[in-house]
Amino acid sequence: MNTPTNSFKAGFVNIIGKPNVGKSTLLNTLIGQDLSVVNAKAQTTRHRIKAIINDTNYQIVFSDTPGIMKPAYKLHQKMLDAVDETFTDADIIMYVTEMRDTRPDEEWMEKIKMMSVPKFIVINKMDTATEPELHAAIDFWKTQNAWNEIIPISALHKFNTNLIIDKIVEYLPEGQPYFDDDKLTDRNDRFFVTEIIRERILANYQKEIPYSVEVGLESYKEEKTITKIHAVIFVARESQKAIILGHKGASIKKTATEARLKIEEFISQKVFLEVTIKVKPNWRDDDMALQRFGY
Numbered sequence: 439m440n441t442p443t444n445s446f447k448a449g450f451v452n453i454i455g456k457p458n459v460g461k462s463t464l465l466n467t468l469i470g471q472d473l474s475v476v477n478a479k480a481q482t483t484r485h486r487i488k489a490i491i492n493d494t495n496y497q498i499v500f501s502d503t504p505g506i507m508k509p510a511y512k513l514h515q516k517m518l519d520a521v522d523e524t525f526t527d528a529d530i531i532m533y534v535t536e537m538r539d540t541r542p543d544e545e546w547m548e549k550i551k552m553m554s555v556p557k558f559i560v561i562n563k564m565d566t567a568t569e570p571e572l573h574a575a576i577d578f579w580k581t582q583n584a585w586n587e588i589i590p591i592s593a594l595h596k597f598n599t600n601l602i603i604d605k606i607v608e609y610l611p612e613g614q615p616y617f618d619d620d621k622l623t624d625r626n627d628r629f630f631v632t633e634i635i636r637e638r639i640l641a642n643y644q645k646e647i648p649y650s651v652e653v654g655l656e657s658y659k660e661e662k663t664i665t666k667i668h669a670v671i672f673v674a675r676e677s678q679k680a681i682i683l684g685h686k687g688a689s690i691k692k693t694a695t696e697a698r699l700k701i702e703e704f705i706s707q708k709v710f711l712e713v714t715i716k717v718k719p720n721w722r723d724d725d726m727a728l729q730r731f732g733y
């Protein structure tokens with residue numbers, strides 16, 4: 439454990455924003471590890487994921503969250519519930535936007551306005567903008583809410599991201615650490631194993647496939663020299679199963695092999711990965727299924 443002094447600071451910094459603005463990229467940059475799945479497709483993050491930074495003088499508990507959107511399925515509503523939850527325990531709200539986003543969601547802007555905690559707005563992807571565009575973006579966001587800090591960054595190029603840490607520490611309340619200092623995240627290896635498989639599906643398949651897929655674990659056995667994992671890829675329709683399989687099973691073989699290598703790297707052990715594909719019709723609107731999938 440940390441040996442906190444009187445002036446030790448600790449708190450929750452909750453990262454929210456629209457899909458695809460770079461919330462997960464920012465989280466990974468801030469903690470210095472690829473923990474949260476990043477992809478060019480929107481709605482990549484589906485769960486709240488906490489990630490912890492420890493210093494001798496402070497502990498910051500970041501939360502990555504799903505992107506704020508209009509819900510089309512019960513799945514989306516659960517994802518939004520995870521965002522809402524972060525309003526209840528935030529010590530600092532960090533709203534992430536990107537350079538070309540000038541259409542804030544009024545409902546969420548209003549919710550943020552109601553919060554009494556410090557609010558940062560982080561304008562990401564500044565590498566994609568010119569100097570005048572950047573100034574225009576800052577001027578625009580100044581009119582949108584009562585931000586304590588407006589911080590332009592590039593999460594991808596790690597530009598200005600250290601400034602975020604400095605500013606957080608400035609505003610963080612004094613208090614005891616929430617987690618042991620050897621803990622990086624609140625999620626376990628099994629969760630990240632399913633995320634690694636989902637990440638490979640996001641990378642390898644197009645159109646509706648990544649949005650129709652959920653990954654579960656049938657079994658997870660840690661043996662002396664190998665971890666044996668049986669994962670299940672759930673799809674919403676029979677036709678999607680054929681796409682996941684690919685010609686003579688080539689697509690699933692590629693995805694499973696790539697996932698296995700990444701899992702081996704993540705858990706630092708040899709892995710035997712078996713993957714089954716199951717059709718679970720309508721799972722995105724099925725309360726029972728969603729609950730089983732951890733929503």
Ligand SMILES: Nc1nc2c(ncn2[C@@H]2O[C@H](COP(=O)(O)OP(=O)(O)OP(=O)(O)O)[C@@H](O)[C@H]2O)c(=O)[nH]1
Nearest residue numbers: 457458459460461462463477481482483505593594
């Ligand atoms: N050019 C540029 N691209 C970035 C930057 N940060 C993130 N991206 C890209 O933006 C895309 C989305 O990034 P994510 O981190 O997955 O975005 P997110 O906000 O977590 O998205 P959801 O989980 O879908 O809500 C990816 O292709 C990233 O590589 C940046 O600073 N500059």
Ligand SMILES: [Mg+2]
Nearest residue numbers: 461462482483
């Ligand atoms: Mg994300």
